[in-house]
Amino acid sequence: MYEFSYHKPASVADAVKLLSADPEARPVSGGMTLLPALKLRLSKPTSLVDLSGIAELRGVKREGNTIVIGALTKHYEVATSAAIKAAIPALAWMASTIGDTQVRNRGTMGGSIANNDPSADYPAALLALGATIQTDRRKISADDFFQGMFATALEAGEIVTAIHIPVPEKAGYAKMKNPASRYSMAGVFVAKGSAGVRVAVNGAGANGTFRATAMEKALAANWSADAVAGIKLDAGMMNGDIHGSADYRAHLVTVMAKRAVVNAG
């Protein structure tokens, strides 16, 4: 690692102040992405602002028909939360498949979505569920928040504080893991709820996580695996690498969409 300063603010306001004052400062929660980047010397922040001391960023609760997840909620906590398991079991299951035990005990939902890695799991769930991302200064719909590979609507110094998710009628997830990294190579989250029928895809897209609108239309007309089985997305919009060609990923999206619908019940 290169040298950096370390801060551990106790409040959101202090964290935002530190981050806004220095554009080369970086927030860290679980550190499951940032720390490896630092060790590989791929990143050289002037300082790390550790958010883990901010108590108000923790906790999962149900408010009416909305699940509210604090930004610092760990994947392990999402996977085992009674409230989430009851209301959005597909999200709990998704969280249980992220990384490994050690990663799940450190990684957080806020950190994951702020990074918006195209191979991460959560962005597809939040898009499909029509979630709203709350920051220190505003609320942003998932559609507006996720803006492409590693890009979000967050302004300089802005941090995610909570994620609001309307409880769906049905939701399901399925993914094909990259054999080496075990990140998502093609993952599909389907949901039917107050936001309508939505299908969001992670891992496969050339420009990050996206909504598969043709599949959404088909599922809205007929909620069944058969409805999406015949829809193959354009390989031209997919990633290709040594683990999977664009054509193969386009095919996997269809397979995972079918399985996600089956998993939704």
Add this chain to the structure above:
Amino acid sequence: MNVAAPFEGIGASVRRKEDLRFLSGRGQYTDDINRPGQTHAYMLRSPHAHAAIRSIDLAAARAMPGVLAIFTGADLAAENIGGIPCGWQIHNKDGSPMAEPMHPALAIGKVRHVGDQVAVVIAETRAQARDAAEAIVVEYDVLPAAATMAQALAAGAPQIHDAAPGNLCYDWHIGDRAVLDAAFAKAHKVVAFETTNNRLVPNAMEPRAAIGDFDPQSGDYTLYTTSQNPHVIRLLMGAFVLHIPESKLRVVAPDVGGGFGSKIYHYAEEAIVTWASAKVKRPIKWTADRTESFVSDAHGRDHVTKAELALDAGGKILGLKVHTHANMGAYLSTFAPCVPTYLYATLLSGVYSMPVIYAEVKAVFTNTVPVDAYRGAGRPEATYLLERLMDVAAAEIGLDKVEFRRRNFVPVDGFPYQTPVALQYDSGNYFATLDAALETAGWAGFEARRKAAAAQGKLRGIGISTYVEACGIAPSAVVGSLGARAGLYEVGTIRVHPTGSVTVLTGAHSHGQGHETTFAQLVADRLGVPIANVDIVHGDTAKVPFGMGTYGSRSLAVGGSAMVKAMDKIVAKGKRIAAHLMEASVEDVEFERGTFRVTGTDKTKTLTDISLAAYVPHNYPIEEIEPGLEETAFYDPKNFTYPGGCHIAEVEIDPETGKVAMVNFTAVDDVGRVINPMIVEGQVQGGVAQGIGQALLESAIYDAHGQLISGSMMDYTMPRADDLAPVSVATHTTLCTHNPLGVKGCGEVGAIGSPPAVINAVVDALRDYGVRHVEMPATPQKIWNIINGGRRMAAE
């Protein structure tokens, strides 16, 4: 003693003594060692696969905090430091020696692979050394890279070494071409087959590390290093690189966290820290990180092969012709030339009676990391070729694949069996291991399982491999005549202390094998000393007289045999002492597991009585026998050893994704006498895990510019527990006929027998798609391409 102690001798599954420290974080690995006044080294490595070095500007780097020194190839050359030597010389078909370009420890004039060492920075901390390395300015003239063997051999290819025109290291062969051609001319059928054996990155859990420690007072050098063979390093580095006499050079290999071959070789970093320590007059520690390991540890395998099998009308093999290109990488690593020749081509008879074999091997330089032995070293490549070819041939002639093998097996009474490729197998029973494996794997009931899987939309396949391998390396004169620049005997010293405990000094080196336990079992069995009182010492050239180290499944067959010979001498001397003490003639003294007895009487002495007498020689035949009870033996094996067996893999393919899941794996191996069944089981399971890794997951991939794309765990797929299936391990014993223990070695059989069993199962699973072959690794993408592109044939 009231309660009978549990048996600790040969055949007992004694729990490993060394595990307590390994599992509680108290192992002492090279990086755990810290020498007083220690400094740190960081290697600057080439980012280019092939480039001329126009200039190296060290000014900014030298000024950085904590920097003590920076050295380049020019500094080593100025002091006549030798290149890293190669330990095995192969000759071409015309008798001329192989091309043997110089392998500088730090690049001179040119870099030849991504990762090639360019400079070393010595600083107070590793971070400071790394910071300074980033400040070194190297001007490269990038050259076109020959990243693959095809590129390297093409007309007009970039020339990697002036000493190797056309990038050819050697063009070697074995066998009689004329006899082979005659056999092929008479064949009823010739089956042609081509395959690649995929390049692997060894990824031992512990990265390499080295500490050079020069003592200015005494002028002695000490090297601590992650090595499988410290004496070999002392010899190679002392004699050929740094020109330091053995008496001034000590090499210590403490606990080593896995090697699999990658820690056999003498590496540049060892020489650099040793030499540089004398320059800065302080100890220097170098530890690789994983990214560095990927581009500096020797890779494994990397063959491209064309073969033809000639058969008669009854399905009997008439002959085998093989042509292999073997990748050496950018420089010759220590054993590299022998791996695709004497450890590969000599195994091409496999478990079969083959009248004639002819094999040609061309070794090729490329702009990639050097390639050398990796678990199995040549024998997995031979077995994979043969066992895939047998399945392909069986399909082509319409014979059942098991029946085809049986028809060609070396008969049970056919031993010793002289193959047409130099080796003579001493013993074996391929029918017994085959039958046991078929039974355990439920071969006969497979069709029902296939149909049940198909009803669930999955494709099941079952695959078999019957193999033999040659290890327990090796008879010195034999390998010497084949180009080895070293002998391959082993040394064992048995030191019985005055009060009866025993220290064993061995030239073998445990880096996961459990020697502290199994070697102690040999002593417990023969001398009756409890394992708790037997200490195994290895890994330090100052303590152990000599040794060739641990690789090639040799530690028990060669190292254990040396111990047995030394114990023979202990018992012989002990009998003479006992005879004196019991006033009997030595012919009347018998010895069994710690007790000397005058035959037919109650007169006995314990080993401790004898050892005490030997060190306190008052009532003692001191005119005839020297005091003390310590013996050394050097054991040179008379032949290789030949473990063999049968592996069966069952897989299930998800046709929608192409993912191959392991369902189960059966291994029945003949490893000769089994000393510790639990350790054998662990060795086989570990080897099978690596074989499944090669077959389904792992592949070191370079792009056309020589960049290693699979340069980290993000892209290089290491097997995890959920990639595997339960591995059933059983043994069937035919004793080795030429070593005193009757052992054959078990460290590599798992990695040798398994890859073809898995690929044979994958091809079987895809039978409806008319697939003849699937290259390793059989990734989901590859399988899906086949399923998606292939015509699904009618089921009936």
